[in-house]
Amino acid sequence: MSAVPPASIAALRGVRLASGDVVDIALDGDEVLAVVPAGSPLPETDGVVLDLEGYVVTAAGAEPHAHLDKSQSWDAIQPPFGDLERAIESWHAFALTLDEDDTLRRARSTALRMLASGITSVRTHVDLLRGEDALTGVRALVRLRAELAGIMDLELVALGGPTVADEVFEAALDAGVDLVGGAPHLAEDPTADLERLVALARRRDVGLDLHTDESLAGADTLAAYARAVTGWHRPRTAGHCVRLSMMPATELTSLADTVREAEIGIIALPITNLYLQGWDAEHAVPRGIAPIGRLKAAGVRVAAGADNVRDPFNPVGRCDHLETASLLVSAGHLAPEDAVEAVTVGAREVMGLPFAGPVPGARADLVAVRAESLGEAVAFASADRVVIHRGRLVSRTRVSTETAPISSSEPTRTAAPATAS
Numbered sequence: 001m002s003a004v005p006p007a008s009i010a011a012l013r014g015v016r017l018a019s020g021d022v023v024d025i026a027l028d029g030d031e032v033l034a035v036v037p038a039g040s041p042l043p044e045t046d047g048v049v050l051d052l053e054g055y056v057v058t059a060a061g062a063e064p065h066a067h068l069d070k071s072q073s074w075d076a077i078q079p080p081f082g083d084l085e086r087a088i089e090s091w092h093a094f095a096l097t098l099d100e101d102d103t104l105r106r107a108r109s110t111a112l113r114m115l116a117s118g119i120t121s122v123r124t125h126v127d128l129l130r131g132e133d134a135l136t137g138v139r140a141l142v143r144l145r146a147e148l149a150g151i152m153d154l155e156l157v158a159l160g161g162p163t164v165a166d167e168v169f170e171a172a173l174d175a176g177v178d179l180v181g182g183a184p185h186l187a188e189d190p191t192a193d194l195e196r197l198v199a200l201a202r203r204r205d206v207g208l209d210l211h212t213d214e215s216l217a218g219a220d221t222l223a224a225y226a227r228a229v230t231g232w233h234r235p236r237t238a239g240h241c242v243r244l245s246m247m248p249a250t251e252l253t254s255l256a257d258t259v260r261e262a263e264i265g266i267i268a269l270p271i272t273n274l275y276l277q278g279w280d281a282e283h284a285v286p287r288g289i290a291p292i293g294r295l296k297a298a299g300v301r302v303a304a305g306a307d308n309v310r311d312p313f314n315p316v317g318r319c320d321h322l323e324t325a326s327l328l329v330s331a332g333h334l335a336p337e338d339a340v341e342a343v344t345v346g347a348r349e350v351m352g353l354p355f356a357g358p359v360p361g362a363r364a365d366l367v368a369v370r371a372e373s374l375g376e377a378v379a380f381a382s383a384d385r386v387v388i389h390r391g392r393l394v395s396r397t398r399v400s401t402e403t404a405p406i407s408s409s410e411p412t413r414t415a416a417p418a419t420a421s
Helices: 084-095 100-117 136-148 166-174 190-204 222-229 242-246 249-262 270-276 292-297 321-330 336-343 345-350 374-380
Strands: 007-016 022-028 031-037 048-051 055-059 061-066 119-127 153-159 179-182 208-212 236-240 265-268 302-304 366-370 385-389 392-397
Touching: 007 366, 055 374, 061 100, 061 236, 061 265, 061 302, 061 321, 061 345, 100 119, 100 136, 100 385, 100 392, 119 136, 119 385, 136 153, 153 166, 166 190, 179 190, 190 208, 190 222, 208 222, 222 236, 222 249, 249 292, 265 292, 265 345, 270 321, 292 302, 292 336, 302 321, 302 336, 302 345, 321 336, 321 374, 336 345, 336 374
Parallel strands: 007 048, 007 055, 061 119, 119 153, 153 179, 179 208, 208 236, 236 265, 265 302
Antiparallel strands: 007 022, 007 392, 022 031, 055 366, 366 385, 385 392
16 A cells, blocks of 8 residues: 555565565554564554565664754855865854854755655754854754654754853753764863863763764874763763774774773764865875774674765765665675664664664664665665654655666577586
8 A cells, every 4th residue: 555654654564674584564653563474464553554565674764973054055165175174164164154044944955855765863963153143053953853843853962162161052952952062172172171061961961972083193082081971871972983993903992992881872974084084194095984893893882874964074975874884884894784783773772762673662763775685775775765753654755767678688598518528
């Protein structure tokens, strides 16, 4: 049966799991009720039944590190190509003229592209701006969160530098921001800024999501971050962490142990960091990506996100978690299954969200992609997708292709010559 968003879903029939098994899935409200071999009886629940033969289903994508307030500003800014410092400079100049409605428009467009790809949960940083009105971006994204309620979960992180006063952070939290963020490694005194941000989050009893060690040879703040939050009860994550990719194995192992004990989730951001890092390398250009395969093997919680989308920090980006997964395979040396896990259930775990996926008892946040296997879904990333959020169909994209006729004749086959035995 066909359905258009929004619609409550009772069952998915004939869908393929990552394991290759073809199953039917029953949903009951926002929960997966049963997963059985295709054609087996299913419990009856209210809603629409979707025939998804030819689709692979996984947990919905989750974006653990976005910048919706900056997204799709590249054309307006026309920034120079280059590294992190140039990107920051060009963004700060543009941000002085930032308009709330324009910010909302760009952020909404990006969020809906994410939803169409199968991302149903997004954590986005929002800049606390310089100038007279520091909360322009905050107000825009609080409005966006209200608009998207019911089809996408949106979580906001206040992103402020060392010159942003505590009072501005407080005002952002009062306005509806959920977590404290920052980039202490960029401060003149990284330790002082780190301690300030941790103290602020503790005072307000909210989580922390920090940009950390965001250069290949810069300040080391991740270890200090871990020591500062060990034993704390609120979520804490660290994004970027590209410096770890340049560390000797023994040093990385020691740091991974510290991070694991502090229960900090590490978020790799391959698209943006592959663009921003390595511009000044004299010889071989290094990979600018956190080594999440090694961190995961050490027991650290890991995830991956897309970070910036068409802004001074990244001129490209498809708003698609499968693009991130593909880069984790090619640049991060992860197997496709592990790459998909990092952008779905791994991202949800790092974000503190309920477990989701085609598993009985799990949250019914699912994405079905037209593909014959999980590997094909990552490789080709068909836009033909069905997106379910909390048991409701919230987006569906159908792809139609017209191709000129081709010859249907089979090639002539000749017998192979006999060989002597």
